[in-house]
Amino acid sequence: MLTQEIIRTKRDGGELGAADISAFVRGLTDESVTEGQVAALAMAVFFRGMSRAEAVALTLAMRDSGEVLAWPELDRPVVDKHSTGGVGDNVSLMLAPIAAACGLAVPMISGRGLGHTGGTLDKMESIPGYQAMPDNALFRKVVGSVGCAIIGQTGNLAPADKRFYGIRDVTATVESVPLITASILSKKLAAGLGALVLDVKSGNGAFMDTPERSLELARSLVEVAVGAGMPTTALVTDMNQPLASAAGNAVEVRNAADFLKGAARDPRLREVTLALAAEMLVLGGLAATAEDGLARARAALEDGRAAEIFNRMVHALGGPPDFLAAPDLHLGAAPLKTALTAGRDGYVTGYDTRGVGLCVVALGGGRTRPGDPVDHAVGLTGLLPVGARVERDTPIAFVHARTEEQVAQARAQMRKAVTIGDAAPEVAPAILSRQG
Structure with missing residues (x-):
């Protein structure tokens, strides 16, 4: 035709x-x-x-537009996770090594941040020497020897999607569910996965900002993936507040290092990370039930195996051999760290989570156009969860910035982004639903 x-x-x-x-x-x-x-x-x-059959056909055609990886040399199930993007979402940094420690192979091909959401690739590039874009030989070697590798998309994986997305981006057609579905899944199928777990964000910091739209996307992704021959499940998770207490690049890597070592673990971040790990283990055939998978993932985190694998992955991809032992020796730090206080007694009742992400962008920690430079050192830490009790002088966040002008701008943005009220709010669960 x-x-x-x-x-x-x-x-x-x-x-x-x-x-x-x-x-x-x-x-x-x-x-x-x-x-x-x-x-x-x-x-x-x-x-x-598009019908489901059309969406499956589009996904498979875009998968086949370039190289399709296979992993015949691996003796373990190949499973990955994809997030639709959020603020303070550093789940991948802990999830990949947890899953690998439990016996999965995780070739995690990640993206850069764009708009208000952060990108896993930008976070990993905060680590000096880390090769986020290795050649295929090194990528395969690290996945085989360590169990996981977090890298960026090569130019020959689903190249049709890159052109299609670029045109959609400038023609106001990005929000089409079947086109989003084909875009995400074509790249994951091209990575040679045996199974996939999806983290579909929902809320004012998510691409899909309502429960209905998030559920529609989750169902589409699961049904099309399964139709294309890849077992898949999805968790719909809350993004009406930052997931971690940090938002930025190096600050989220520090947060992940503390999480892996057990120094500090944000409760909602821990819940989502372990739930996704459990789903991966079930799909990979290494756990009979989600409860069994959860126990295995928790054990790999608590006994230090996940931390060891993360450190081995970093070193195998060019980073410092002692990174996890001393992250502050290696990660860049912004010269200014300033507390933002609540300004009144009460409770943290809500976030404009997109506004928090845009605050990081304004500090230089994100980009509004592909190719924009990123300042890895700036960001926000100490973000309090919704429901936290505060007094007038309680810090609700700390700004990491280069200049006093940036601090002033961040202060003004965060005043608008964080709501302090008199009554303790109802807090939405971190995991809203499951599909698949």
Whole structure:
């Protein structure tokens, strides 16, 4: 079918066959389909949607647009996790080594931050010497010898998605559920996974800001992944407050180091991390039930095996051999650290979590366009959870900044982002639902 007829069919609400979708994706990859035609199809899908069969076909076609990894040399199940993005979401840094310590192989291909959400890759690049973009030989070696590797997407994994996303980004069609689904899953399928666990964020700091939209995306992701042959489950988790007590890059890595060593563990972060680990172990066949998986994950964290694996991964990818023992010797620190106080007695009753993320961006710790430089040292720490009792002089956060002007701006932004009230609020659970 001609490209314009493919667009016309979807524009008029028709269903596209797998062959037509594959032809369109080939044209997307070799650029024989124009940018205008890509934008037109994206807009047609935005308004008309896609059936599950269409979404599966699009996902598989984009997976096959580039290299598809396989792991025949590994004698352990290959399982990964993907998060739809949030604020203070450093789960991957603890989850990958916990899962590896329990016997899974975790080739975790992560992204950079964009907009108000942080990126796992930016966090790992806070560690001096860490090779976030290794060649395939080193990537495979580290996964095989250590059990996990957290790296960035190579240019030849699902290249069709990169072009498609870039055009969607400038044509206001990013929010289409089937297109989000195909974008996420095509890359995960290309990574050669045996199974996948999804963390779909919901709330004012999430891409999907309502429970209904989050649930719609979670169901789509699970159904399309399973339709494409990859066992998948999803947890819908709360993002109406930062997940960790830190937001930024190096500050979240410090938070992760404390978590792995047992020095400090934010309760909601611990709950989500261990629940995702349990799901991974069940899907990988290493735990019979979620309860069994939870016990195994907890043991790997508590006995230090996960911390050891994280440190081995960092060193194997070029980081310091003593990183976890002395993270402050290696991580950059901003010159100014300033307390932001509550200003009144009461309780932390809520967050504009997106506003917290944008505060980090304004400090220089995030980006609004791909390719923007990032200051790894700046950020926020000591973020109090919703429900915390405070007095007038209680610090609700600490700003790590380069200049007094940045501190003043962050203070103003955080005053708007944190609500202090007279009565203790009801606190939403960290895990809202499960799909799959």
